[in-house]
Amino acid sequence: xxxxxxxxxxxxxxxxxxxxxxxxxxxxxxxxxxxxxxxxxxxxxxxxxxxxxxxxxxxxxxxxxxxxxxxxxxxxxxxxxxxxxxxxxxxxxxxxxxxxxxxxxxxxxxxxxxxxxxxxxxxxxxxxxxxxxxxxxxxxxxxxxxxxxxxxxxxxxxxxxxxxxxxxxxxxxxxxxxxxxxxxxxxxxxxxxxxxxxxxxxxxxxxxxxxxxxxxxxxxxxxxxxxxxxxxxxxxxxxxxxxxxxxxxxxxxxxxxxxxxxxxxxxxxxxxxxxxxxxxxxxxxxxxxxxxxxxxxxxxxxxxxxxxxxxxxxxxxxxxxxxxxxxxxxxxxxxxxxxxxxxxxxxxxxxxxxxxxxxxxxxxxxxxxxxxxxxxxxxxxxxxxxxxxxxxxxxxxxxxxxxxxxxxxxxxxxxxxxxxxxxxxxxxxxxxxxxxxxxxxxxxxxxxxxxxxxxxxxxxxxxxxxxxxxxxxxxxxxxxxxxxxxxxxxxxxxxxx
Numbered sequence: 001x002x003x004x005x006x007x008x009x010x011x012x013x014x015x016x017x018x019x020x021x022x023x024x025x026x027x028x029x030x031x032x033x034x035x036x037x038x039x040x041x042x043x044x045x046x047x048x049x050x051x052x053x054x055x056x057x058x059x060x061x062x063x064x065x066x067x068x069x070x071x072x073x074x075x076x077x078x079x080x081x082x083x084x085x086x087x088x089x090x091x092x093x094x095x096x097x098x099x100x101x102x103x104x105x106x107x108x109x110x111x112x113x114x115x116x117x118x119x120x121x122x123x124x125x126x127x128x129x130x131x132x133x134x135x136x137x138x139x140x141x142x143x144x145x146x147x148x149x150x151x152x153x154x155x156x157x158x159x160x161x162x163x164x165x166x167x168x169x170x171x172x173x174x175x176x177x178x179x180x181x182x183x184x185x186x187x188x189x190x191x192x193x194x195x196x197x198x199x200x201x202x203x204x205x206x207x208x209x210x211x212x213x214x215x216x217x218x219x220x221x222x223x224x225x226x227x228x229x230x231x232x233x234x235x236x237x238x239x240x241x242x243x244x245x246x247x248x249x250x251x252x253x254x255x256x257x258x259x260x261x262x263x264x265x266x267x268x269x270x271x272x273x274x275x276x277x278x279x280x281x282x283x284x285x286x287x288x289x290x291x292x293x294x295x296x297x298x299x300x301x302x303x304x305x306x307x308x309x310x311x312x313x314x315x316x317x318x319x320x321x322x323x324x325x326x327x328x329x330x331x332x333x334x335x336x337x338x339x340x341x342x343x344x345x346x347x348x349x350x351x352x353x354x355x356x357x358x359x360x361x362x363x364x365x366x367x368x369x370x371x372x373x374x375x376x377x378x379x380x381x382x383x384x385x386x387x388x389x390x391x392x393x394x395x396x397x398x399x400x401x402x403x404x405x406x407x408x409x410x411x412x413x414x415x416x417x418x419x420x421x422x423x424x425x426x427x428x429x430x431x432x433x434x435x436x437x438x439x440x441x442x443x444x445x446x447x448x449x450x451x452x453x454x455x456x457x458x459x460x461x462x463x464x465x466x467x468x469x470x471x472x473x474x475x476x477x478x479x480x481x482x483x484x485x486x487x488x489x490x491x492x493x494x495x496x497x
Contacts, residue, residue, distance in 0.1 A: 069103040073113050077121075091115075135303025137164040139201045139246035140186075142177055145254050148263045149270060152372055156267070158274075159185040160253050162246040163197070166296035167286055171253045171278050173271050174352070175371070176331075179207045183224055183314045184352045190228060193297075195304025199231040201246075212237060220316075227312055229305055256281055267371065315349040315356070322346060326382065330355055334376040335367045336399060339385045378402045381429050391419040406442045414450045424453045432460050 043049040073094060080089045095110040143158045157177050161170040170189045174181040182205075190196055204212045208221050215234060225232050257277035264270040282293040289296065320328040322344055326337050330348065335355055337346055341364060349356040355377075357364040367377040378399040387394050394400055395416070401408070407426075415422035429437055440459045444451045 067105075069098050069105050069110075070113065072098060072101070072103070073110065074117060077114065077117050133303075134165045134300045135195075135305075136198045137201060138162065138197045138199070139164060139249075141203065141246045141250055142205065143250035143254055145173070145258055146262065147173075147258065147270060149267055150265060150371055154373075156270075157181070158250070158254060160246055160250045161185075161189050162249040163193075163297060163300065164245050166293055166300045167245070167289065168282055168293045168297040168300075169249055169253055169278055171257070171274055173267060173274060175267070175369075177205075177207060179218060179220060180314060180316060180350060180352050182207045182221070183312070186224070186228075187312060187314065190307060193304065194301055195306060196228050196230050197304060199233045200225075201233045201235065203235050204237055208232070209234065224312060227308055227310075229308065253278065253281065315351050318348050318350060319345050320348055326386075327376075327378070332374055333370055334378070336365075336376075336378040336382040338365055338382040376402070380407075381426060384423060384427055387423055388420075391423060394419045394423065404438055406438055406445060410441060410445060410451060413445075425451065425456060428453065428456055428460070436460065 037052060040049055040052045044052055076089055076094055076097065083089075091111045091114040092107070094114060095105070095107045098105055098110065139162045141160055143160060144155050145158045146153065147156050149156075157174045159172055159174065159181070162168070170192060172185050172188060174185070186200075202208050208218055210216045210218055217232060222232070257274050261273070264273065279294075282297070285292050318330075320330060322328055322337050322341075326339050327334050328337055328346065328348070329335075330350065333355075335357075337357060341357075341359060343359075346364075347358045349358060353369055355367045355369060357366070365379070365382065367379075370377055376398075380397070380399040380403050383397070383399050387397075395411070400411075410425075411419075411422050415425075437456075437460065440456060441451060444455070444459075449455075
């Protein structure tokens with residue numbers, strides 16, 4: 001009977017044959033059945049028939065619908081209804097039971113009958129609409145976006161905050177989703193917010209929740225939330241509707257920001273662009289509101305708790321073994337360690353954008369984390385002690401070939417047969433800023449002047465001196481003893497006129 005009602009609904013709603021056929025295919029109705037009901041429909045319109053469905057439809061559809069296995073499926077589902085949720089029968093299990101009992105039925109048919117039974121006998125899932133007081137709730141979630149940065153296309157992580165009361169959005173891009181990135185975006189968001197909400201809602205992301213079943217949180221993140229003074233609230237597993245504001249917000253921000261542009265020179269440029277796009281979103285009026293997100297947030301700021309006095313230093317400490325090439329491996333990247341360091345292991349501090357190498361005396365070196373996966377960060381100045389003993393190894397060393405092109409040009413043009421002389425130039429690098437050092441070296445290269453240690457040191461020291469005051473800034477208030485300048489004219493050989 002249900003199938004007959006579906007066909008009647010198709011016929012009454014759609015007059016065009018093509019539309020009827022397309023809908024019929026979705027419902028798995030044969031072409032002949034559709035033609036038959038169309039003919040009956042036309043007869044009804046002409047007054048030749050009182051009804052579209054056959055007069056004996058109840059008997060026909062009872063005969064078709066009541067199969068031997070229907071009663072067995074119903075009994076299995078009713079008997080199993082009070083079992084624990086994870087121990088209830090599935091359509092697949094019921095199918096196996098029917099087959100073993102000798103029933104001839106397909107798995108898709110069992111799926112359909114089980115679905116219909118649940119629709120008829122199980123209560124609908126109802127969502128409770130919520131109201132969010134000012135200053136109370138903020139939701140956070142991750143998403144992914146494909147961007148081309150520095151000419152390389154790859155997937156980046158986009159973190160999004162949604163302030164529930166004002167519908168204000170904040171977003172930022174990262175290369176990873178580690179705890180460092182989670183804490184970094186929280187710090188930036190709370191500083192821009194100018195206060196701290198009562199609670200922040202999360203799904204069961206691994207960076208926050210160590211054990212989902214036991215709701216065990218990461219100890220560092222607990223310390224961080226305690227420092228700022230907000231409560232952590234977790235959604236139930238597989239219940240994204242419990243933080244629906246940010247679930248919709250991730251897609252909305254991603255679409256508004258990156259649907260027209262996805263190429264950037266650096267990730268910093270991409271984040272600046274994303275920040276401007278979020279400002280534009282927050283300046284617009286939502287459909288369900290009477291004021292913009294930004295104006296609503298201005299009022300809501302009065303309800304936030306104040307920011308803490310002390311700053312949270314966001315890093316993770318780890319120990320790494322140094323290999324025979326004086327390198328360490330961290331998260332798929334390789335970093336050089338100064339060969340002046342004597343130990344076999346070294347302590348590192350991982351931050352969102354850099355790796356710090358520490359010894360007992362303090363900070364030893366800093367590496368920027370490469371943008372591309374699998375790339376190395378090797379500094380040739382970390383191998384100067386070894387290269388003094390093995391100068392011939394400089395030319396083809398991986399560390400030197402990772403240097404700036406200008407350094408390689410100077411070496412190839414002037415020092416290919418004198419690597420020890422070039423090592424003296426490299427020893428100057430740590431004493432000056434890299435940009436300044438390379439700029440002076442490039443200027444000498446363009447003028448065809450062979451750079452030496454003394455020449456470079458003099459030029460670099462001159463560049464570090466503060467610029468002298470321009471002549472135009474001096475006042476020329478010099479007293480003149482004579483009212484007339486005729487005497488000066490006579491002294492210069494003039495006629496005094």
